[in-house]
Amino acid sequence: MLDLSTVRIAFLGFGNMASAMADGWIRSGAVKPEQLGAASRRQDVLEARTKARGMKAFATCEEAARWADVVVVAVKPHLVEGVVKPIRGILKDRLVLSVAVGRLFDFYESILESGTRHLSTLPNTPVSINEGIVICEARHSMTLDDEAFVEQLFAKLGLAEFADEKMMSAAGTLAGCGPAFAAMFIEALADGAVKHGVPRAAAYSLASQMLAGTAKLQLETGAHPGAMKDAVCSPGGTTIIGVAALERKGFRSAVIDAIDAIETRSR
Numbered sequence: 001m002l003d004l005s006t007v008r009i010a011f012l013g014f015g016n017m018a019s020a021m022a023d024g025w026i027r028s029g030a031v032k033p034e035q036l037g038a039a040s041r042r043q044d045v046l047e048a049r050t051k052a053r054g055m056k057a058f059a060t061c062e063e064a065a066r067w068a069d070v071v072v073v074a075v076k077p078h079l080v081e082g083v084v085k086p087i088r089g090i091l092k093d094r095l096v097l098s099v100a101v102g103r104l105f106d107f108y109e110s111i112l113e114s115g116t117r118h119l120s121t122l123p124n125t126p127v128s129i130n131e132g133i134v135i136c137e138a139r140h141s142m143t144l145d146d147e148a149f150v151e152q153l154f155a156k157l158g159l160a161e162f163a164d165e166k167m168m169s170a171a172g173t174l175a176g177c178g179p180a181f182a183a184m185f186i187e188a189l190a191d192g193a194v195k196h197g198v199p200r201a202a203a204y205s206l207a208s209q210m211l212a213g214t215a216k217l218q219l220e221t222g223a224h225p226g227a228m229k230d231a232v233c234s235p236g237g238t239t240i241i242g243v244a245a246l247e248r249k250g251f252r253s254a255v256i257d258a259i260d261a262i263e264t265r266s267r
């Protein structure tokens, strides 16, 4: 069975998502940097990113896969087939974890050798500080031991949730794309406060703490978000003025439309 203290994990592609996962595992203390390796396209960029973390850099995906017990496929979705197919013989005896959006169980069954152990996931960037989400496809070809190992491994990054194929896309969009929307909200709140004299740095930390605190309150109490909004809106007070302004601009519709646009894009 794979063991957290000895497992070797190789990333194929080491950009934003892969480096966030590496940071999360290293930060958790559960995986040592030397247990992590990566291969990507530009060798100079890879060397800089891996050296900064004390990780191993490999010249090719083949070398990285040969070294590893677990291979994380972290290239753009349209590159997955070209990266994976040439090394499918090596991957046959590895645990393959994918983070590529839209690359689910059936796709990997069609490009990997029969019997390869694989799982498709959709993580998000807050995994780098162990506060992320990893949405995992319920359909996979892992053994029970792999499943127990993966649950341990992903628990170090935050919340790991299994979702069936029907839910995978929308849940992945909420969790995976959501940090960009949340960051835009933080930026916009800060811009509004800066406009009225709050220093930029203070505006960012106030906006982020407000969002983190509100999210934690919802998670801990399970309160309905509408009730949480009502609890802040004093009759004739200031908040309802802001709520009415947001409604005039279609705030909630804009957010729903953002998810909708992603889910109905042509693939």
Ligand SMILES: NC(=O)C1=CN([C@@H]2O[C@H](COP(=O)(O)OP(=O)(O)OC[C@H]3O[C@@H](n4cnc5c(N)ncnc54)[C@H](OP(=O)(O)O)[C@@H]3O)[C@@H](O)[C@H]2O)C=CC1
Binding pocket: 012, 013, 014, 015, 016, 017, 018, 039, 040, 041, 042, 043, 045, 061, 074, 075, 076, 077, 079, 083, 099, 100, 101, 122, 123, 124, 125, 176, 177
């Ligand atoms: N960013 C996010 O928040 C999330 C991303 N994902 C998924 O993660 C995957 C990676 O996205 P992201 O990290 O944002 O993208 P990046 O562009 O930041 O990283 C892509 C990586 O792939 C490397 N690469 C490109 N071509 C090859 C190749 N032929 N062989 C090996 N490596 C190669 C790139 O190297 P180089 O830079 O040298 O070109 C780079 O290291 C995508 O499939 C995406 O769907 C999933 C959830 C969230």
Ligand SMILES: O=C(O)[C@@H]1CCC=N1
Binding pocket: 101, 176, 177
């Ligand atoms: O924008 C993207 O395609 C990736 C997938 C989810 C978040 N980032």
